[in-house]
Amino acid sequence: MEPAVLDAIASPRRREILRLVWKKELTAGAIHQAMPDVTFGAVSLQLKALLRAGVIEARAEQRNRYYKARRAALGPMAAILERMWDDALWKLKLAAELEETRRGPQRKKHKH
Amino acid sequence: MEPAVLDAIASPRRREILRLVWKKELTAGAIHQAMPDVTFGAVSLQLKALLRAGVIEARAEQRNRYYKARRAALGPMAAILERMWDDALWKLKLAAELEETRRGPQRKKHKH
DNA sequence: CAGATAGTTTAGTTTAAACTAAAGTATCGG
């Protein structure tokens, strides 16, 4: 496992993308449709970041670009992520986390 | 493993602190001495973040505060971190990463 | 109790990550 993997999975957004392409490959457009709160450009940049880290790979076919996880590159981290996603408790927490991000991440911490 | 663990280990600085208190407990001061490029306050804030995430614990003794890793809270992540730190290649990469942070993290990415 | 030591907290600043809008590239269908 490369050091860059930890950086790649540090962001909830990138973890969500990774989850989407975990077992089936998806086009950039399909990934974007699954996260309608951000622009296509933003998704594309995160895909680029994931590619740089080596945790996903891309395949061009006609006008589309298909992305899928490179589970081998994640090494033992793959099992941790899978357990996270399968765990019901995790599912709830992830949902809350994403909901919060959508509505206003600025109220997340800090009371000052 | 709690979701907060991934956030906690996302930062190289926090990973370094975690490594320092991995097998022996250290005072806040000793941890700060090991990272002379930042202020004591900055270290204290990161310790607080690690505490909130539950990955370290603190013990007060006289004027000192002793910190140590809560390896159990890290679950399978503990093994990954240990392998990282034992791996010679990782050691080199970590050194480069820290060196870069010390000298000027602003030149890390982006070419524009 | 005064001063020193050990650490935390606060308020404000700097840096970096994530994002948007818009321009750019490539491929296809007519």
Add this chain to the structure above:
DNA sequence: CCGATACTTTAGTTTAAACTAAACTATCTG
């Protein structure tokens, strides 16, 4: 070759993380 589709890239903005300086709390020492 034109317009549509699918996506990437760029330039600039917003948001959040990390940091600093300084004030603060607590404990010990004479």
